[in-house]
Amino acid sequence: MPRQLDDIDRRILKALVANGRLSNTELAREVGLSPSPCWQRVRRLEEEGVISGYTAVLDHEALGVGETVLIEVSLDRHDPEALEGFGKAMAEIPEVLEVYLMAGDCDYFVKVAASGTKGVEEFLRERLFPIPGLRHSKSSFSLRCLKKVTSCVPG
Known part of the structure; x- marks a missing residue:
């Protein structure tokens, strides 16, 4: 059974989905945590497989395969x-x-x-x-x- 996400976890995930390049400090500020607990939550979400990776989103039109x-x-x-x-x-x-x-x-x-x-x-x-x-x-x-x-x- 999947782990229940709390409101802070959801805010972290939404912020990272919107911008996966946020620094931990920026992410912590955006979700209302100090950097250390924010980093710990992100690491836990990664270890549990909730966050499975990070990637760049490419513009296929700009690459000629639009x-x-x-x-x-x-x-x-x-x-x-x-x-x-x-x-x-x-x-x-x-x-x-x-x-x-x-x-x-x-x-x-x-x-x-x-x-x-x-x-x-x-x-x-x-x-x-x-x-x-x-x-x-x-x-x-x-x-x-x-x-x-x-x-x-x-x-």
């Missing part, structure tokens, strides 16, 4: 080897941002950063279609992102 493509994938087999093989193949492709094993009409939902329609065609032809066991895929282009967060802090 198109987001959402791909539903179905495999021809569902044995552990086929599922593991597909998962490993996806993990090795840099432009694959997220992969979800699904229940429902498709087996996987894949989020890809691409450079326009040519980049999508190249991804499909050179990266996705050669994967053994692929039966079907259905691609949709995102027109605009209305909300994008990396984490949520439950109330």
Whole structure:
């Protein structure tokens, strides 16, 4: 069972989600603690796995891969080897941002950063279609992102 977060833990998490580069002093000031207890709480949240890491959020448009493509994938087999093989193949492709094993009409939902329609065609032809066991895929282009967060802090 997950540990219960108190109000101070939630404030720390919300502040770090908004700006993971805050110094401990800045974070402590923002959440109303002195630096030492704030540091101890952050370390505890890290040790407990509530905070699993820190990362930079990149602007894909600035990097030339501003198109987001959402791909539903179905495999021809569902044995552990086929599922593991597909998962490993996806993990090795840099432009694959997220992969979800699904229940429902498709087996996987894949989020890809691409450079326009040519980049999508190249991804499909050179990266996705050669994967053994692929039966079907259905691609949709995102027109605009209305909300994008990396984490949520439950109330």
